[in-house]
Amino acid sequence: MLTWQLWCALLFVSWFYFLWTRRRFYLLTLKIPGPQGYPIIGMAHKLLRRENVLKEFGFYLDKHGPTIFSWLGPIPFMIVSDPQIIQDIFTSPHCINKGIIYKAVDDGAGLGLFSLTDPRWSVHRKLLNPAFGHKVLLSFLPIFNNETKALLKLFDTLVDDGEKDLIPYLQYFTLGIATQTTMGSDVKLDGGINNNRLLEDYQCVLESMTDMCFSPWLSSKTVRQLFGKEERYSSAKSEIRGFIRKLIERKLARDAEIAENGNPSPLEKNIFLNLATDLLKRGIFSWKNVEDESNVIVFGAFETTANTVAYTLILLSMFPKYQEKAFEEILALFPDPGDFEVTYADTQEMVYLDLILNESMRVIPPVPVVSRQTSQDVLLSSGVVVPKGVQIAIDIFHLHRSKKIWGEGAETFDPEHFLPHHYQNKHPYAFIPFTKGIRNCIGWRYAMISAKITLAKLLRNYKFSTSFKFEDLYFVEDITIKLKTVPLLTLQRRT
Template sequence: MSVLISMQSVILTAAIMLLIASWRLYEKRRSFRNITSKLPTQYGVPFVGIAYQFFYSSKVYSSLSRSFDELKSLTTCVWVATTPIILTVEPEVIKHVTSSSEFLNKARDLYAHFNNGVINGIIVNPAEKWKPDRKAISPFVSHNNLMSFFPLFNDTAQNVKRKLTSIAGRDEQDVFGVIKAFGLQLSILTIMGMKMEEGTKKYNEILNAFNILVHHMAENSVYSSVGLGFLTLTPDYKKTLKFLRELVRDLIKKNPSLKAESDEYEDGKQTVINLTLKAMKQGIYNVKEVEIQSFSMIAASYETSATAVYSVLVMLAMHPEIQDRVFEEVRSVFPDEVSSVGYDDMKKFPYLDMVIAETLRLAPPIPCIGRQTLNETELRPGVRIPKEMQVVIPIYELHRRKEIWGPEADRFNPDNFLPENIAKRHPCAYMAFSKGPRNCIGFRYAEFTLRVLLITLLRSLKFSTTFKYHDIVFMPKVTLGYEVEPLLSIEVRA
């Protein structure tokens, strides 16, 4: 009898809690009626919203596209769990969101997986902290400093070429793995001023740790959308975070600037670690912030650049006639092998630039960005949104909207970036590296490394694959991910 009474009590308590939660959700939805009455809105399932769609990673982008199509609007409101979020692929709204000082904060929920004590810093810091952070690190991406890195960019390109040449003529290969391995080397060298030898135990441990981190962050980004991010905090994940923190601390201790007054690396290069240590001396950072800023820049530069290079090679392998045209353009500038690519050389490849832009349109390394309002503000005429409202811009979807890119928006077509076609589009129709003051701070670093590597590889090597373009399925990870990463065959050109 007592057991029955206890069960009844539990059921009654649960029913009361459900009623209270339902009432609160109703009140919350009513409080946002001034927005939802002006924007097409998807409420989804009570307490879950449309979050259930995110658990099928391979279908996230198709679900987003379908939502915009069904609501017949380029700016919509969706409920994710119990939180209303604005989604927009409307260029004029995007221009406002990315340029207005009212949208300088990053969207809380979209970047929740960065709050792991290792990667956050300049990526997710609130506006008042982000501004001095960006100022402290900006000398790293200054023109003169990036010019000083060109020998390192070229060394990396030659190393990748040698590695890929050594596995040419075999079956299809994991080219992405090679690019990531050398990309991590370059990031640690340019950002921390430390050389990591390929193949050493330490190097392999670092590469493995990065891969584990990216995998867990991708999972966390999904689970955090419904408040279940804690499920990804596994012992393996925590062990990896500890290893990476200790790695950065060790690199900091070994940094020459701790033993000298100079703010520069040994040959005049300004690395992120030197700049952050200088900021620490000025009281801008503490030791932990030095660690986080340095590590964030390593992760950001390594993952996005490697993904971009790989995606270009995949697209060219699937479109041999376009690859041949790029090869002829490169050979016209470098009749023989490429020994070194300079800054002025990169201006001589207009068609390669179009190929890169088209690849980043269809496969943007950062497929989604988000902002959050500092105060109540206007989103567009007639629509005001409250403080801390999140606005998410799915770049992947923006780059494929037929209203913007035409009926063949999903087709790989570098002619989309002919000057006359660019002139027809809104400036915010394409944003591979975001837009506005909170754009990617390292976009020029990425552009230079991308071009040096591609020019070097495409002059000497030809890529092909049996994987078909229409079989590619992209997935949201920390950067854009492939459900299946196409393997590539490599042939050495005469």
């Protein structure tokens, strides 16, 4: 009779043989180069520290080419920075689902548009699309303008007061915009909500979700408790959920009043929370659907917009000649300093600011890497068939910095990359700050309009500078991109 030790040894050998033959099958089938790593763990050990993820991706892409294949433990995965292969993936009906790495988002933010699987994602996306229609976005302009007026007053206190980290100020500002435009409530008017604490809660949850993405064992509540990470994370989630629930309940109470006194305007009906609660009343959404989708949409609306504005200001501080060009364009539209009303027509006149925003998102993409997985075999335009169950990392960061696409100046900041004669012949998927294809970002137009209005007012009223050097920027992989060290900026008043 076999001893239990021998049984364990046989099971291990069988499992090892299964993994080896599976690897062999993928290698022979895909014929895509890449690092194979070690037996059992693959190259998982290279990605444990997210500070190194983008650096490691860049190293292997340089070594093996813009599409590589490897293993994360027993899981086959690809890293892609080739625009044509990215188009194949983003337009395939069999690559709609996000990668398994985003399971952490379900735990932290809820099961919403960000991570829902198809066909539920397609249903929710179709139902919620009206919340980001053009006419609805135009109705948000008074909010964008009014909140930026308040931001100017805040920035006035920072003038000639040394170097400052502007990101917390901008997050506070964009959170106020996000809750008004998507949830219909101004959190600043609610005395029961501590905005600084709320921002800390959101950052805690984001940090914890990212930890779980790159260290899957932290997905276990027991393991988080062992590492002392559970109590704060659980508390932050609870606070955010309570905040979102309060906004929903307030909205339902207002609906009851409106039912007695009259109907809302068509535009009000299309505000995100109005759509979601209407779907709840019709039995299409559950309460959890409303809560999850609301949580995800607020998170996405304020976090990426704050970072985009902040990183643009940082880059313009490092490259003052482009800041001056932007100032001249804005000065021609708004000759008087202080607060002013920016219309949608004004935003269309800010051509050079468009170049700057695009270049900022090229150099520092809001989301550096996104993940998909194949639900069926997928035929790529290269002739390769990617089997069902492969995880795919779309490396936007290195796509945007490819010298083959953007030339020798690919890794520096130069808005002229987006002049028509430079950009018009680029592959349509060479620049994808909000992704593209079937599952593109629902709020990309919202983010662009909000960012342009904010930047127009800030650049008209202040000159930004920094002692931090561009070449010293170190980018950290996160659900949204982060800087290892955030450059501090000095503000001087424009006249």
